[in-house]
Amino acid sequence: MPEKFTKLDKEFLDNYDSSTYDKPSITVDLLVFTIEEEELKIVMIRRKNSPYRGMLSLPGAFVGMEETLDEAASRGIREKTGLKDIYFEQLYTWGEVNRDPRMRIISVSYMALVSIEELYRVAGSSEISSHLYCVDTLLQSKENIAFDHMEMIAYGRERIKNKVEYTQLAFEFLPEKFTLPQLQKINEILLGKELYKANFRKKIKDMVVETKEFTSGGAHRPSKLYVRKNNNDNIEN
Amino acid sequence: MPEKFTKLDKEFLDNYDSSTYDKPSITVDLLVFTIEEEELKIVMIRRKNSPYRGMLSLPGAFVGMEETLDEAASRGIREKTGLKDIYFEQLYTWGEVNRDPRMRIISVSYMALVSIEELYRVAGSSEISSHLYCVDTLLQSKENIAFDHMEMIAYGRERIKNKVEYTQLAFEFLPEKFTLPQLQKINEILLGKELYKANFRKKIKDMVVETKEFTSGGAHRPSKLYVRKNNNDNIEN
DNA sequence: CAAATAGTGTCTTTGAGACACTATCGT
DNA sequence: ACGATAGTGTCTCAAAGACACTATTTG
Numbered sequence: 001m002p003e004k005f006t007k008l009d010k011e012f013l014d015n016y017d018s019s020t021y022d023k024p025s026i027t028v029d030l031l032v033f034t035i036e037e038e039e040l041k042i043v044m045i046r047r048k049n050s051p052y053r054g055m056l057s058l059p060g061a062f063v064g065m066e067e068t069l070d071e072a073a074s075r076g077i078r079e080k081t082g083l084k085d086i087y088f089e090q091l092y093t094w095g096e097v098n099r100d101p102r103m104r105i106i107s108v109s110y111m112a113l114v115s116i117e118e119l120y121r122v123a124g125s126s127e128i129s130s131h132l133y134c135v136d137t138l139l140q141s142k143e144n145i146a147f148d149h150m151e152m153i154a155y156g157r158e159r160i161k162n163k164v165e166y167t168q169l170a171f172e173f174l175p176e177k178f179t180l181p182q183l184q185k186i187n188e189i190l191l192g193k194e195l196y197k198a199n200f201r202k203k204i205k206d207m208v209v210e211t212k213e214f215t216s217g218g219a220h221r222p223s224k225l226y227v228r229k230n231n232n233d234n235i236e237n
Numbered sequence: 238m239p240e241k242f243t244k245l246d247k248e249f250l251d252n253y254d255s256s257t258y259d260k261p262s263i264t265v266d267l268l269v270f271t272i273e274e275e276e277l278k279i280v281m282i283r284r285k286n287s288p289y290r291g292m293l294s295l296p297g298a299f300v301g302m303e304e305t306l307d308e309a310a311s312r313g314i315r316e317k318t319g320l321k322d323i324y325f326e327q328l329y330t331w332g333e334v335n336r337d338p339r340m341r342i343i344s345v346s347y348m349a350l351v352s353i354e355e356l357y358r359v360a361g362s363s364e365i366s367s368h369l370y371c372v373d374t375l376l377q378s379k380e381n382i383a384f385d386h387m388e389m390i391a392y393g394r395e396r397i398k399n400k401v402e403y404t405q406l407a408f409e410f411l412p413e414k415f416t417l418p419q420l421q422k423i424n425e426i427l428l429g430k431e432l433y434k435a436n437f438r439k440k441i442k443d444m445v446v447e448t449k450e451f452t453s454g455g456a457h458r459p460s461k462l463y464v465r466k467n468n469n470d471n472i473e474n
Numbered sequence: 475c476a477a478a479t480a481g482t483g484t485c486t487t488t489g490a491g492a493c494a495c496t497a498t499c500g501t
Numbered sequence: 502a503c504g505a506t507a508g509t510g511t512c513t514c515a516a517a518g519a520c521a522c523t524a525t526t527t528g
Contacts, residue, residue, distance in 0.1 A: 022302050026343055065259050197509095217499095218506070220498075224507085416480085418480070433520085456528065
């Protein structure tokens, strides 16, 4: 086994002066997804300065020396939208040398999912709405998006599409209590295709628990409200 | 939408002096998997220095200012094993504040998959064998592993298990020409369970192309050799 | 021909997909 | 009663699972 320990090798750390070498900066870039008006949307900011002035970019934050990546992501989400305690997960780390023309920046992308009700409540509906963009429109459009953020959005979109199939991701876009037609609609939007009602209900029946409440007001049969089944509840069954 | 741009915000970059703030260092940590003697194994190095002196650790490399993350991973694999042009993919980025007691290091983990024949050929069979450890034994053992590398191995092991189900990952562990019993054995090792021969063959029949060659020498019926079907070949069909 | 491994045919079971039906609200 | 949406029963079909069988080599 070749043991060519170069200057950059990790064993070299033992005689390594942290200040000797130039280092990349580390940021997190945040893909905050929600569903508004039956469309998957993402929070974006129009850049006020160069580079990419006037173009859309993802919100982000530098990773401080005393915080983990998850903490930086969580802080970034809170600073930009006010949201706390929402679902998020790390996606991928982007390290092209010139992905930011100003300096070498390596960015860890995170996606966060939140219901539109919670987003309106915390960020203000009019303030946040102007920052929400339809994901599929962005991806199809020729509108230029800053940095490699278009790639990041495409990556996040794919992740959602894949993960909806085998996880309970869809619930993150709904309030605590919801109807099965609502849940089905969310799934259809995330998957990009229509589903058969009876089949959909068979598939998700073990993930939800019915309540005794119903919707009301529509000129049609009321819909029963459900809550998400806690995974720990499985032990009871 | 709260627009509290803190010192660490990315828009702040416009008046940001790259040298002002202390930064984390960035490394790649490498999970080089192979299959030797019907076991999934991983390349590990026993540490010669503190911290974690005498414990096993993953090979790694610093990310240079002029190389991408993929390039750093590729270079690291080459420097430590001699391997070039093998399959690898980024897994996850680890950013706990004190994951390395010496200094703040954020590490992007990569996994690489290679056949034992190729590994022997390039690294030398005796040299590399002393660095190969059975993954499932490591994960079950109480043997201490340096840094957060145990978590990384567990993460990589899961990724393989999941991805084998819906991709052609298993082929990476085999030489160019292989038999279906070999391919089945690889799948069984990666999945951690036995498979029915007839069912397995139905499932993978569109991923392989038979050659006119056979194995020989065993005191039993010879096995036909196959090659992996190039995905581009789908166009022909 | 016996032992060993390679390779195939087919029945069963499970779950996805498709579609038709019934139920309950407001007007 | 009617329009609209909520909710259910069941047939079809394809894939996964299980198992039994045949095939070809060496000694």
